[in-house]
Amino acid sequence: MFRNNGDDSFRAYLTAGTENLDEILEAGSPFLTMMDDLDSFLNQYVSGPSVQIDNPIIHLMRTNARFLLMTGFRIGLTGHVSGIFPILRTALETACYALLMANDETLPEKWIGRHSSPEGLKACKNAFKKPIKDAQKLVDKHDPVLGTWMYALYESTIDFGAHPNAKTVTLHTRISFEEGMTRLENVGLYGVGNYEYEGGLLACVELGLATAMVLYMTICKVSPEAVQAIQALNDRKNELEDMIREKHLQD
Numbered sequence: 315m316f317r318n319n320g321d322d323s324f325r326a327y328l329t330a331g332t333e334n335l336d337e338i339l340e341a342g343s344p345f346l347t348m349m350d351d352l353d354s355f356l357n358q359y360v361s362g363p364s365v366q367i368d369n370p371i372i373h374l375m376r377t378n379a380r381f382l383l384m385t386g387f388r389i390g391l392t393g394h395v396s397g398i399f400p401i402l403r404t405a406l407e408t409a410c411y412a413l414l415m416a417n418d419e420t421l422p423e424k425w426i427g428r429h430s431s432p433e434g435l436k437a438c439k440n441a442f443k444k445p446i447k448d449a450q451k452l453v454d455k456h457d458p459v460l461g462t463w464m465y466a467l468y469e470s471t472i473d474f475g476a477h478p479n480a481k482t483v484t485l486h487t488r489i490s491f492e493e494g495m496t497r498l499e500n501v502g503l504y505g506v507g508n509y510e511y512e513g514g515l516l517a518c519v520e521l522g523l524a525t526a527m528v529l530y531m532t533i534c535k536v537s538p539e540a541v542q543a544i545q546a547l548n549d550r551k552n553e554l555e556d557m558i559r560e561k562h563l564q565d
Contacts, residue, residue, distance in 0.1 A: 341506075344554060348554065361380050372412050375408055382401055390517070394514075395517075400471075403468065405521070406521060407446065410446050410449035413449050414452070450462075452531070460527065513558065530544065
């Protein structure tokens with residue numbers, strides 16, 4: 315719900331989301347700090363000006379994934395939990411496409427030719443039939459646990475907002491009975507500090523971390539510093555999980 319003085323218009327939605335964003339920016343948050351650090355990792359090791367461009371198409375995919383993550387983070391900070399998953403799903407999917415391209419030099423040309431002709435469209439579809447599963451196999455070569463985790467996160471985006479299934483639509487629905495009447499509400503924005511609000515931010519950083527890991531696997535030259543940095547980010551993500559559990563889920 316985002317009603318402001320009884321107003322549930324689009325402008326009220328914008329105002330309520332901006333108020334959430336302003337509040338967390340002013341107060342600070344470990345989720346916000348990790349978002350900053352995830353973006354710094356991408357800028358330093360994946361798509362920033364100091365990263366050597368090996369293939370322009372793959373590098374464009376890296377950059378696009380980074381901006382999609384920033385968009386998803388921003389939506390999450392406004393409190394619109396269900397709205398983050400379509401964006402974050404696309405960010406992770408973009409990273410998976412980039413990983414496939416980095417491991418098959420014929421794929422960038424097929425990808426860029428998708429809109430060139432009916433034949434180009436067919437060739438692109440044939441080349442990327444099961445992109446997430448195929449990317450999982452490549453991640454598995456680094457660590458099967460990471461591959462399973464990445465794929466499970468991708469599937470979870472479908473359940474929680476990136477597809478209009480029953481769970482997605484009803485998860486933020488509230489039904490109450492008052493004086494013989496049924497009251498039906500759908501929560502659009504959650505308030506800062508709310509369990510659902512912080513759960514949405516945790517989803518942002520976890521999907522952001524998975525996307526960053528997959529994107530880094532597209533880089534040919536591995537940096538020990540980058541590996542240490544992403545391990546530190548993973549440790550931070552685990553700490554945030556523990557924080558939510560202790561704050562909201564303990565009796």
